[in-house]
Amino acid sequence: MAVCVNCRHHGLCVHRVAIFSPLSAEESHRVAELIVHKEYHKGDFIMTEGEQLSRLVIVQEGQVKAFRSTADGREQILYIFSSGDFFGEKNLLRNQPASYSVQALVDTCLCMISRSDFQQLLRAHPEIGMKIMEELCRRLERLETAVESLGARDGDARVSSVLLEFAERYGEEHPRGVLVRLPLSRQGIADYVGLTRETVSRKLSSLQAEGVVELIGNKKLLIIDKTALEMGSSQD
Amino acid sequence: MAVCVNCRHHGLCVHRVAIFSPLSAEESHRVAELIVHKEYHKGDFIMTEGEQLSRLVIVQEGQVKAFRSTADGREQILYIFSSGDFFGEKNLLRNQPASYSVQALVDTCLCMISRSDFQQLLRAHPEIGMKIMEELCRRLERLETAVESLGARDGDARVSSVLLEFAERYGEEHPRGVLVRLPLSRQGIADYVGLTRETVSRKLSSLQAEGVVELIGNKKLLIIDKTALEMGSSQD
DNA sequence: CGAAGAGTTGATACACCTCAAGTCTTGTGG
DNA sequence: CCACAAGACTTGAGGTGTATCAACTCTTCG
16 A cells, blocks of 8 residues: 555645645645555455544545444445545544444545544644534434435335435536436445345336436436436435 | 423532533533523424524433424434433534424423523633534434444344333333333334334334333333343344 | 223235346456 | 456345234323
8 A cells, every 4th residue: 555646646635625624724734744645445444343443534535435234244334435524533532443344435545644643633723623523413414314214214215315415426417417426336325225236226227217317337327307306205 | 481490409400411511610600691491391392393593402301302204294213312412503513404303202491502602612612512522423323323223124123222222221220120211102112213103012012922021001111131132133 | 980192903015125037237368 | 359257237026024004902191
């Protein structure tokens, strides 16, 4: 694992991260000194449930999934972290082992700050604490929505709303709708919305048959009738 | 709604709340001056999804449920807040409308601090911010577990784990096991674990038939074989 | 004591899972 | 650049757990 190529080419990774926005230019440079870079390949594990982590990890480039494994071999995906997102804060703030595993979805470059540097930074800049709090609140709200989805909505609604979520985060304009590059495989989507691979496949096929979406290979999808998805995602 | 009787009888409610523990005795008294008390009866709504709240709310005495309502009339309970817990922080930190409704499960006394007083307090005592962050992390972890439960475990496992959760929080020693005062009705438990009233009832009956628990009326339950629940909660 | 609400139990329906076969996609080496 | 193999995805048939609907019982409280 070499030093991150991106950081050398594209300037300081510190600038990509919202929680460090309160820092001045000079301070950013000083923080950049504290950062360790690491590259991972698609499929590599970055951390494992139960592990005692001692760094804050920031996604510089790429995409990772955070998930829990159940006794019977299923996975439940909790978060998808992309460029600018961070994780490991729980371990630093409460000195607790990781509550989920993290695995690279594509080749990924990460930035890491040691516990002591992070805590010093927090003390020196309380506004960073505020930024982190805001992010934790955003994350709480996402999980609240996930709980509502998994607990009170049927499969169709869950698939519709995950497509809308992906469109929001990874979609781009297209003459006939919104083109979405899916961050997850069918199995991954299934692990995210609490269904099986086969069921997700069927739901997507019927959305296509209804003319709501168009499947483009396995990694892309075109949303033609966004309104239909919005109707469907809030359950009939 | 009169001034809270409990606060007058039992001293300052500020002392019950972990996030204010960094305050000195003198400061606690000053904070107590800022607090408004309100009483609610069982069933009263304390806040409603979408509402723009302008106070931090602390549960002084009693119990409330936080939940979301779906279009088809189902409810998904997200949290049960008891004495010492707080809510509304999301609205104050990010200036966002409430993402859930809150309703009193029993007669309840609440303490409220205005947005501006709270923000002043946060600025003056960054350690309070740290305490809040810790609590947010705890809440995140609870929701992560809930997502795993709802997404990847079957009904039996969910009922077993909710019983263990209640035992942890509301259980008391008993010669034959752990006696649990249930904070929720059957419908409430169903809304918490994503099942229906009838299914919860059946699961509880069969746990009783297996000798794992003993139902005592509708509001109490004796856990006889805790190990069996622990086995069952992690799925077979 | 009676009525209303909460809980239980049974019968049936249906959504999703499981298992299995087949197809499409992707990446690799000749 | 094509051929092939491995992996990912799709589709079908059948089984299962949970929802639904309905009748009934228990609890609570005026």
